[in-house]
Amino acid sequence: MAANNYRHALFCAIVTLIISFPILGFNLEAKGINITLTGATTSTIIAVILAAVAVFVFQAFRDSFMVMLGKLPNLNPLAGKEPMEQSKRVKLESWVLTGIVVFALFWPFLVSRGSVDLATLVLIYIMLALGLNVVVGLAGLLDLGYVAFYAVGAYTFALLSQYIGISFWMALPIGALLAGLTGMILGFPVLRLRGDYLAIVTLGFGEIIRILLNNWTTLTGGPNGIGGIPEPTLFGMEFGRRIKEEGNTSFHETFGIAYSGEHKVIFLYLIALVLAVITALIIRRFMRMPVGRAWEALREDEIAARSLGLSRTAVKLSAFTIGAFFAGFAGTVFASKQGFISPESFVFLESAIILAIVVLGGMGSQLGVILAAIAVTILPELAREFSEYRMLIFGAAMVLMMVWRPQGLLPMRRIHITLNKQG
């Protein structure tokens, strides 16, 4: 047994060397038309060798490591205890959520402009993740082209404001409805497909929409994007220094305060906050409604759910449409926040990030998804020197989550009734 273990360990170590040394050990550099090869720094090579040694040691003494891991004191103090009572847990969760919202309401007035801007982005991601959570987490439909609906929302606002001069408040429902409609139209034919095929088809749709946006230059401006998207107004009051549109007044003049660029940022943040809260509340309602139960039933066992009389198409389509609707919502806010959009913002990677948020947070769990959205967006900003490792870590985290904790960090708990033991 031991000899076998060592052989396997040696093999793993050699594989580690093979897969890391050529890629990490040499750097290709283009000099004019010639490419030169330079060796990497000594520290990289030492790191590669250390990694191979670590793999060898781990694989060779794997059994003893596993025994040691089993003996470690459990780090989670709640692990052994009975789960919290249902009603208590729900109450606690809503208190936590309310606490977050109240904190979020007052917070922008205390911090710098940059952090408020970042927080607006976090809120947009929260909306997106909550919407995708319906599709992936609740209905179990893996949608890899989710960013397409986000793009539909953003481009609807951008195009309508460019051609008809529509305002943010008009564009918000129109963008969301159009995105939802797109979701319905795209969803109708594809929802018959089995899980993994559906994932690839939605990925294809996402790419098609991006390519169309990129190449339909006369309408969308192609890769140059669309600029000059108006900012939201508060009852006809603009936040700029000068009024852009006839009939509007400006915020700082109406209230007789000095102009400050921060007003606009904070206002946008508050709008995003309100919309995110609305999104969360609506989806929360949906989860408790029959349609929400139907989503989960279909996710758990399609054949059983259908034999109980649920219409597969209707149930899946509703999830898909609602998810797309909120992506459109987020897209409109995003367009307004940036003032400029281009197909660059709607690449597959964006879909993957949103999916990573949902997966990390715990598919189906709202609180988990919100916390994951905050973590995933803010952590790379805090650790700037690591920001280029962001996607690397995301990828690794997705794999590790699936291997060790597929239910996510804060898994969803179904509302259920436990029968008391008799006697």
Next chain:
Amino acid sequence: MQDLLYFSQQLINGLTIGSAYALIAIGYTMVYGIIGMINFAHGEIYMIGAYTALIAITGLTALGLAWLPLILIVALLCAMIVSSSMGWAVERVAYRPVRGRHRLIPLISAIGMSIFLQNYVHLAQGSRNVGFPALIEGGFNFSADGAFEMSLSYMQITIFVTTLICMTALSLFISRSRTGRACRAVSQDLGMASLLGIDTNRIISATFIIGAALAAVAGLLLGMYYGSVDPLFGFIAGLKAFTAAVLGGIGSIPGAMLGGLILGVSESMTSGYLSGEYKDVVSFGLLILILLFKPTGLLGKPEVEKI
């Protein structure tokens, strides 16, 4: 005559790209045939193959080696070894622990792996594309009356011949060798095969290794054909190859070859007669249409759902 030449040029270009797609598609189709999952990271393994080949070619040239066939063969071997090891490691780390769970879980794990590998190469080699030296130059030119010239480059011939050799070797391996027979048995019924004493874990690893090695071949060929590689090189090619696999009927090896060729030709016809920008739209559109109307593909067997 003119039109015919133009058409044949598109056909040649399409068949060239298509045969390389077919090589990548084999990896998707074999893995799907055996464990029923989409190996989303396969495109990245192909990209790593292309990078390794480029590194080997540059290194060998710098060492003063001048005999072209030797350079190419050594580079090909390096790429195949690195890619196969990668394929083996990916299966071990990301797929084996989640095998047998709900369908979406391996897929999400595979997407995570794909993102990881993309960024691994991105961090190690930079995000800019690196030029691939054109080692095989020249070709045959045909022209009717001077106006339009149809060309068949030596590079294209190399791609055809290499693909043909690989496909023949693979077919012989699958149909004649012991491991190949075990592969077929496992793809028919995994549980039964393991009852009959086949080490299914070994066979699954072997599938990943074979698929990755073929992807590395495609990586070297297409890298040279396109003239540059970058870390995102594998993503679109992987999707195309997956489309090819689905088109031919996923799980079927001849289907993957046929699908690759059809996809390659339809793509080059689109760029030849419509516009190059929309060729990706056409291949994705094709994928969607096939999945909607004939999910079993051209040569695939229908999947029966048992309760």
